[in-house]
Amino acid sequence: MKFRKLLNLFGKKSCPGCNNSIRKFNQIEKSVSSSLSSIYSAPQGFEALSVDSYYCPICGANDRDRLILSYIQRNHTSHCSILEIAPSKAVRQQLVKNKFSYRCCDLFMHGVDDQCDITNMTCYADQSFDIVICSHVLEHIHDDSKAISEIARILKPNGQALILVPIPIGLQANLYDAAIEDSETRIKMYGQADHVRMYSRSGLTDLIKNSGLSLKTWTRSDDELAFEKMGLSSTSTLYIGIKQ
Numbered sequence: 001m002k003f004r005k006l007l008n009l010f011g012k013k014s015c016p017g018c019n020n021s022i023r024k025f026n027q028i029e030k031s032v033s034s035s036l037s038s039i040y041s042a043p044q045g046f047e048a049l050s051v052d053s054y055y056c057p058i059c060g061a062n063d064r065d066r067l068i069l070s071y072i073q074r075n076h077t078s079h080c081s082i083l084e085i086a087p088s089k090a091v092r093q094q095l096v097k098n099k100f101s102y103r104c105c106d107l108f109m110h111g112v113d114d115q116c117d118i119t120n121m122t123c124y125a126d127q128s129f130d131i132v133i134c135s136h137v138l139e140h141i142h143d144d145s146k147a148i149s150e151i152a153r154i155l156k157p158n159g160q161a162l163i164l165v166p167i168p169i170g171l172q173a174n175l176y177d178a179a180i181e182d183s184e185t186r187i188k189m190y191g192q193a194d195h196v197r198m199y200s201r202s203g204l205t206d207l208i209k210n211s212g213l214s215l216k217t218w219t220r221s222d223d224e225l226a227f228e229k230m231g232l233s234s235t236s237t238l239y240i241g242i243k244q
């Protein structure tokens with residue numbers, strides 16, 4: 001492809017986690033990539049997983065961290081108030097450094113600003129945040145409808161929920177069976193022992209739309225150059241739920 005050759009001439013990748021130019025992002029660890037191949041629902045890999053350019057060698061930002069940070073840096077000013085659920089170190093560092101009004105929460109993680117269950121976020125009033133980041137969280141939650149409705153509740157009007165979950169390429173419908181509790185079966189079906197669901201693309205988009213949020217996506221076709229520079233796969237998609 002001519003475009004890629006041209007880019008390679010100019011060379012470098014850039015990381016929105018640390019703003020450094022680098023030669024390349026590092027591959028995902030071998031132990032992780034081999035365990036991914038045992039997930040029977042994801043024979044073609046995952047939509048937003050860039051196995052060959054997974055994390056930044058300088059700041060450690062992974063592919064989904066870069067997708068989220070780049071979207072925020074392009075679309076929002078530091079006047080925004082942001083809540084990150086189950087914070088990523090790279091995202092948190094960069095948003096705090098850039099002086100966003102930032103809070104983070106989790107039910108179990110230490111060192112967060114607020115300890116709370118995302119299906120019942122009583123610590124936050126209605127319409128508290130311009131942005132809520134919820135990356136790789138919903139697949140851990142049985143009552144994901146309750147979680148997304150809580151996220152919608154705490155967003156300000158026109159606020160945006162930035163949502164990512166593991167989505168196998170080609171999976172037609174969510175896989176979910178509340179009766180499955182043993183680790184081995186969950187790993188095979190959902191990818192991790194603490195995951196309770198595997199989302200399909202339509203399963204996630206229906207969840208967002210059914211919560212009353214309107215849906216927008218940010219994909220490589222919206223900005224080919226930016227996605228190439230960030231080392232993101234061609235299928236990487238950020239799901240954005242917007243409060244009306």
Ligand SMILES: [Zn+2]
Pocket residue numbers: 015016017018019020056057058059060061
């Ligand atoms: Zn970086």
